[in-house]
Amino acid sequence: MTDHAPKDIDTLIELLAKLPGLGPRSARRAVLHMIRKRSILLTPLADQMQRVAETARECLNCGNVGTADVCDICANEARGNGILCVVEDVADLWAMERAAVFKGRYHVLGGTLSALDAVGPEELRIPQLVDRVTSENVTEVILALNATIDGQTTAHYIADQLEGRVTLTSLAQGVPIGGELDYLDEGTITAALNARRQI
Amino acid sequence: MTDHAPKDIDTLIELLAKLPGLGPRSARRAVLHMIRKRSILLTPLADQMQRVAETARECLNCGNVGTADVCDICANEARGNGILCVVEDVADLWAMERAAVFKGRYHVLGGTLSALDAVGPEELRIPQLVDRVTSENVTEVILALNATIDGQTTAHYIADQLEGRVTLTSLAQGVPIGGELDYLDEGTITAALNARRQI
Incomplete structure (x- = not known):
């Protein structure tokens, strides 16, 4: 990707484009937006990413993400x-x-x-x-x-x-709350019908 | 947004969700992805954002984004x-x-x-x-x-x-290269027809 942006900004766009849900185009938009909102967005984001990069770790017990060797849920008796x-x-x-x-x-x-x-x-x-x-x-x-x-x-x-x-x-399978039958796939309707309950 | 993630990670999700094209859900996915790829994504992104936050500035002449008071294009004789x-x-x-x-x-x-x-x-x-x-x-x-x-x-x-x-x-208005008439709006077709050229 040769973007005709200054090299530093181009590198940032390339890194950001690797995130799930972002491509080159949305990464470009995001970077320009961040530069415009430097003090309320770009700098805080950089700081917060640094903090998370230093502190985030996987719970040794359950695999949850936390800031200690054992996560809050596992530590909670x-x-x-x-x-x-x-x-x-x-x-x-x-x-x-x-x-x-x-x-x-x-x-x-x-x-x-x-x-x-x-x-x-x-x-x-x-x-x-x-x-x-x-x-x-x-x-x-x-x-x-x-x-x-x-x-x-x-x-x-x-x-x-x-x-x-x-x-x-x-987990039970069936119709989601607020779901409309017309929009559900056959598999979900079959599961919901088979697991029907008396009311 | 109370996310049941540790506070540092929650703050990062909230900041990221402010970018155009990202919402709370895609910000959560992006943050988990970054944490999994800490050394090749999270740390480089944090460093690069810091760098851009420090160096990016608007060209005083044309308003382009660059790393100097006058951008590369304006500086190019x-x-x-x-x-x-x-x-x-x-x-x-x-x-x-x-x-x-x-x-x-x-x-x-x-x-x-x-x-x-x-x-x-x-x-x-x-x-x-x-x-x-x-x-x-x-x-x-x-x-x-x-x-x-x-x-x-x-x-x-x-x-x-x-x-x-x-x-x-x-700029000229007309049919985009590779464009199909069937997918074009009436305004574009009208403009293209009015500006038709002899071949």
């Missing part, structure tokens, strides 16, 4: 209620926390099993999950993996590893 | 060919430079005239443009403003100011 929620990545953990309904701890896999990308159980902290089930007296493991082929394959593998040792559950 | 290209903002200047066909200098307005937003001629460097026409022996001013109502209103105002002093031109 009240959340050691014997229920573990297994999620694919930290964004999913945050989504669960926004719902503010789950009171247990998490285990972040950091991806899904994939033969093509050579992602095996060790890469996904599955042995650590098996260890935690024993060491943290876990009674229930909720497999909150995405409803994709890869997510479900990974869920099956984990279920095999833990079978007979804990109660295994998964 | 070879580009003082008596032709000035007036653009709305720096992104437009970069777009012109990517085409690599214009050999003169630019004048960046930094927006368009707008009574609603109280943007008058002074805010848009229009007096400086009038001065430059004299001081740089300009013979032609190309009004390369966007083909929007605001852009065209601004072009008319500038044309009034400069009338009789220089040759005034604007």
